[in-house]
Amino acid sequence: AQRVTQPEKLxxxxxGAPVELKCNYSxxxxxxxxxxxxxxxxxxxxxxxxISRESIKGFTADLNKGETSFHLKKPFAQEEDSxxxxxxxLLGKVTFGxxxxxxxxx
Amino acid sequence: EAQVTQNPRYLITVTGKKLTVTCSQNxxxxxxxxxxxxxxxxxxxxxxxxxxxxxxxxxxxxxYKVSRKEKRNFPLILESPSPNQTSLYFCASSTxxxxxxxxxxGTRLTVT
Numbered sequence: 001a002q003r004v005t006q007p008e009k010l011x012x013x014x015x016g017a018p019v020e021l022k023c024n025y026s027x028x029x030x031x032x033x034x035x036x037x038x039x040x041x042x043x044x045x046x047x048x049x050x051i052s053r054e055s056i057k058g059f060t061a062d063l064n065k066g067e068t069s070f071h072l073k074k075p076f077a078q079e080e081d082s083x084x085x086x087x088x089x090l091l092g093k094v095t096f097g098x099x100x101x102x103x104x105x106x
Numbered sequence: 107e108a109q110v111t112q113n114p115r116y117l118i119t120v121t122g123k124k125l126t127v128t129c130s131q132n133x134x135x136x137x138x139x140x141x142x143x144x145x146x147x148x149x150x151x152x153x154x155x156x157x158x159x160x161x162x163x164x165x166x167x168x169x170y171k172v173s174r175k176e177k178r179n180f181p182l183i184l185e186s187p188s189p190n191q192t193s194l195y196f197c198a199s200s201t202x203x204x205x206x207x208x209x210x211x212g213t214r215l216t217v218t
Binding site: 006009034036043044045046049086088093094095096097098099 | 139141146147148149150151154162164196198206207209210211212
C-alpha cells in the first residue's frame with residue numbers, strides 16, 4: 001500500500017538552529033513527492049516538489065531512494081517558519097502524511 | 107484570480123440533518139478531491155475525482171458522498187451527519203496526472 005510517514009508530530013527548535021522534518025515513503029513504484037505547508041489559519045500550499053529540485057524560503061528536500069526518504073531541511077530556522085508541514089506522495093492518487101508541527105522558539 | 111472556493115466556511119448542525127459543502131475551482135482542473143483534517147491524524151482523503159462523472163473512494167469515505175457533474179464543481183454530501191464527522195474539511199484541485207494541489211480555505215463542520 002502507498003504510505004507516507006512523518007514520524008514526528010511536533011518539532012521544536014530555537015531560532016537560528018537547523019531544521020530537519022522527516023518523511024519516509026513506501027510505494028511500489030517511483031512516486032512524485034511534495035512538501036506542503038499550512039500556516040496558522042491558512043490553507044495548505046505547496047512548498048516544494050522533488051522534481052524541481054529548487055529551494056523555497058530556504059528549505060530544500062532531497063529524495064533518497066535507498067532510504068526511501070524525502071526529508072525537509074533548512075539550515076537556520078526563522079520564527080515565520082512555524083507551521084504545519086505535510087509530506088505527500090503521488091502515484092495515481094495523492095497520499096499525505098500525518099503532518100509535523102514545527103515550532104520555532106524565539 | 108485562480109482559486110478554489112468552499113462554502114460554507116463554518117457550519118454547526120445536528121446529527122442526522124443532511125448537508126452539502128460546495129467546492130468550486132476556476133482553473134479547469136481535471137482532478138479534485140476532499141480531505142478531512144483532524145488533530146494527530148493529519149490530512150486524510152475522503153473522495154477524489156479524476157474527471158467529470160469519475161469518482162473514487164479515498165481512505166475514509168464512510169458517511170460521505172460526492173458527485174462530479176461539472177468539471178468545476180465537486181460537492182461533498184453528508185446524508186446523515188454524525189458527531190464523529192466534526193472536522194475541518196478541505197477541497198483541492200490539480201491538473202490531471204497530479205501536479206500541485208490547490209487547496210480551498212477549509213470548512214469547519216461541527217455536528218452536535
